[in-house]
Amino acid sequence: MLPKRPACAGMKKESTIIETRSAFIAIVGKPNVGKSSLLNALTGHKIAIVTNRPQTTRTRITGVLTQEETQYVFIDTPGLLKARNKLGEKMVKTVRESVADVDAAVLVVEPTGEVNPAELDLIEGFKSNRMPAVLAINKIDILQNKELLIERIAKFQDLYEFSAVVPISALERDGIDALLGELSKFAIESPHYFPDDAVTDQHERVLAAEMVREKLLLNLREEIPHGTAVTVETMKEKKGILHVDAVIYCERENHKGMIIGKGGSMLKKIASEARAELEDFFQIQVHLQCWVKVKEDWRNREGILRNLGY
Numbered sequence: 001m002l003p004k005r006p007a008c009a010g011m012k013k014e015s016t017i018i019e020t021r022s023a024f025i026a027i028v029g030k031p032n033v034g035k036s037s038l039l040n041a042l043t044g045h046k047i048a049i050v051t052n053r054p055q056t057t058r059t060r061i062t063g064v065l066t067q068e069e070t071q072y073v074f075i076d077t078p079g080l081l082k083a084r085n086k087l088g089e090k091m092v093k094t095v096r097e098s099v100a101d102v103d104a105a106v107l108v109v110e111p112t113g114e115v116n117p118a119e120l121d122l123i124e125g126f127k128s129n130r131m132p133a134v135l136a137i138n139k140i141d142i143l144q145n146k147e148l149l150i151e152r153i154a155k156f157q158d159l160y161e162f163s164a165v166v167p168i169s170a171l172e173r174d175g176i177d178a179l180l181g182e183l184s185k186f187a188i189e190s191p192h193y194f195p196d197d198a199v200t201d202q203h204e205r206v207l208a209a210e211m212v213r214e215k216l217l218l219n220l221r222e223e224i225p226h227g228t229a230v231t232v233e234t235m236k237e238k239k240g241i242l243h244v245d246a247v248i249y250c251e252r253e254n255h256k257g258m259i260i261g262k263g264g265s266m267l268k269k270i271a272s273e274a275r276a277e278l279e280d281f282f283q284i285q286v287h288l289q290c291w292v293k294v295k296e297d298w299r300n301r302e303g304i305l306r307n308l309g310y
């Protein structure tokens, strides 16, 4: 569940009332359109992992941005897709709940192509929740013919009365301020739910596990990384070094072999890339150890899913 807004409004400082505002915004769309890239661009931090593979994000990820009196709480969601297992069902549920609970949604779409069934489904959700929504046309940096954009926008506007349409490039941080300007209109008077310097409510161990999972997605082929999950068992700082122990779960013995690679080469590559990312994020030297374990068909096993945080 999303955090509930505190009941009282405003903060008293000396004799003047400072009117603080907050806006809870869900970022939704089909897989791979750049929702997590947008979350990172909006907050200015790499909170959510990003890969070129659909279904990278599995859970609701909260990003926070405070600009003077206004606090934005962004909820990045998994790309909406037909569920093929219990994990997929949970991901779909996450998207539906996220859209029901916020002040507004951003529908992220690609700059070309037809309206996708997942997008139609999300728009139906906006209609039934009477949810204000902004259409963000992402990846405009790769659009050759800008005239196509007008056609694309018209197709979406035929389907829903979007509060605004903003062309953006999450990758190049283009249009992000314009998008924020539109989103600020949904902020309502309320105390800030998070400290003003917060960027996420994710636990450090979860962030670290996700960084390892990103490298699995980037280095392994086809279905294998989609059948992996990562947990960080220990994370301890000792004498200026952050020691991290991560366990990579996969579905089959032969997948384990591929994750480890010849003479351990693949696991070494994954761990070394993840370590660099961890060092960059936590700004400390990191010692990362990764183990690989098999948990057959975990994506369909409720108890395991819960233990893995899904």
Ligand SMILES: Nc1nc2c(ncn2[C@@H]2O[C@H](COP(=O)(O)OP(=O)(O)OP(=O)(O)O)[C@@H](O)[C@H]2O)c(=O)[nH]1
Binding pocket: 029, 030, 031, 032, 033, 034, 035, 036, 037, 038, 049, 050, 051, 052, 053, 054, 055, 056, 057, 058, 077, 078, 079, 080, 138, 139, 140, 141, 142, 168, 169, 170, 171, 172
């Ligand atoms: N050219 C370009 N690529 C982008 C842009 N935004 C995101 N991408 C790329 O699109 C791919 C998917 O980005 P993500 O942010 O992981 O997409 P997502 O919508 O969160 O994907 P799921 O979590 O799988 O639903 C990555 O390769 C990004 O680098 C953009 O503005 N321009």
Ligand SMILES: [Mg+2]
Binding pocket: 035, 036, 037, 048, 049, 056, 057, 077, 078, 079
């Ligand atoms: Mg994502």
